[in-house]
Amino acid sequence: MKRLVVLGGGESGVGTALLAKKEGYEVFVSDKGKITDKYKKVLINNEINWEEEKHTEDLILNADLVMKSPGIPEKVAIVQQLFAKGVKVISEIEFASEYTDSNIIGITGSNGKTTTATWTNFILKNGGLSVALAGNIGDSFAKAVLNKSAEHYVLELSSFQLDGVEDFRPHIAVLTNITPDHLDRYEYKYENYIASKFRITKNQTENDYFIYDADNPTIAEWLSNNKIKAKKLPLTFKNEVQEGAFLDKNNNIIVRIEDKEFIMAKEEIALKGEHNTKNAMAASTVAQLLKIRKQTIRESLGSFQGVEHRLEKVLKINNVQYINDSKATNINATYYALDSVSAETIWIVGGVDKGNKYEELLSLVNEKVKAIICLGVDNARIKEVFSNCVEHLVETQSMKEAVDFANHLSEKGDTVLLSPACASFDLFQNYEDRGRQFKEYVRSL
Template identity: 65%
Template structure:
């Protein structure tokens, strides 16, 4: 069997390793230059590859093609493969065939990384044999190849879910759905929503779907679509027949029996959105028979994700916060909503069809100055120049931080929460966050 892997990043190289281990004849093709660390892995494993081109004669000879999530369906090569009826799958589809471990799949526009890390943290504390991966850390395929985990906790993007056929998590979590990546979905929100719900498409009555009860997009989808899985919503406003809810500011889990887990005041992560993430994680762990004491301890001592509302330093009474992972408007909304002091907001990058008007009330209330960090800031400037006294355009993290340092006064916050992708000026959101932190430390 010939397996062709398109894209030699984390998921591509993981698939290549697993494919070789499973006896496939593997060929890796990348249109760009393959990063050194991945090239070494391919060489060490004697896997044949090409870079800076796609040789169609070799690719069209495949029995199955694994397409990396970053490659759009719309490119001619993918269309040609479909015309030839060559099977195109995603890495998580390929890898799931080769593990007997229980899969927890977590998706959503925001909160999926934090929720994935929370679930992993709880299961580790419960001494379970667990691996965390997918869209975070190691690829699922690499995990399956290298370890024999009993549990896989996977953060899943819509792009990863687009390429599944039989992939089925025992527990699926949808944290929320807000417009994101619309450039990949013909600017149709419903296409993106349907992608997210693919996480439950193969689930049966013995599986579980955990979701935000208050999310209108999710609620509307349920009006027109049936799900086989057992539904376990979480809610911070409503008492539920079944699921997770708050009573007197305590997290209550109700499924078969009712359990008080803890007071939200002792959660390590603050903010409404983090309470929801904690509820989803608690429900997941409870289904996996983790003791409530372990769940509570884990949620009390968890340290947050890097680049997500991460306190960097306080300088001259000004707090600098790195929220580089806020790559869409809704994530920036959470960040601005949690600001308690006048804010100098660093925003911008690659716009994915953003509508900034949702942020208007928060910007009016909290933001004293906007610093644009991107190549094309026109939309941001046009939206906010009447609302904020000062809007400055910059072309790099260091410049943005220096401008912020001049503007911010004692008691203010400087918040990097870009609401955009980072690829115009940076490698990725981590690179953007790291450069921001370095610039702050060098002030």
């Protein structure tokens, strides 16, 4: 019996453990931190051996195969020891893909991947397909495969998940954009992060499709220097394309696939902002490829409600709009957020900085932001860049304190925007926890 060791006892780790057990592996789960009660129960009920708060070398280094959860960097000692022994270390996405024949739509990008994946899933469901959303959102892919939940999987894929990919091959791959992010995991080398994103297409063949933002300079440059086998379907605002999606001079989205055209006015799309127009183009291109009726695509683009923690309007209190954009964990996402607000803004920012170039936000901050509330353990860089831009810059150490300050500083007609541009791990469990706390304290004002 082959021995699979799973590093990390979270959603992807436990999903992999369950699938591996069903496929006849001897399974052991090891987590350097604590495993939550929810996942412990699952492991115990399924008689899977596990340990927490340690990695016991004798129980790990004898593995035939190791699945490393995406949150664990390759540089940690136990992973380096596995490499030295020649043990194969893969990602959950790689492992699970071997056990399904379903059609896979893989979606990645620095920003927009959650919205695009959720929107794509929404359209395909409305079109009557058997479809499930998994990966970096909702259930792990392994759990979805274990439950044989669908004929089509829409997978949101992070760069960390793609790092452990060897044979994984989505039939349709989407790359929403690439901007610097997570550089702390890539030796602060942008080219390493870019290579990671393009792993989504590395095993695709001439029979597969690669949908990408042709206006993104990083993507355009990589494609001009590297060949891919998949059929390229660009998304662009700049010029007409024979196949792919573009914006015409009347502001209509036009999607062209194999001589068939889908046309819809940009203003009829439910989510506003240029980035959401691109997300809509990507989702509707996938839908066209899968032969969803045009009427269904049109209705789905016009009625989609968006994603929790992404420019989510929480409440209006005394004519002040509170917006939760906790999912903005990098500069580019926060750029979109600030760009999308028109009112005077009180901006809540900060957390774990991944090598942010805050200077890229200066023009928008000067134009729109009247007060900055720092929410992080270390706010030195934020203060250094923005202290001369605004009248009020305060530091806080809890969400309650940040929301109370925002309430105090805001006036009628203002917007309070939580768009941290940083990871959340200094003060919160994750970006969801950060966003939910924001909503909770806003509602209790």
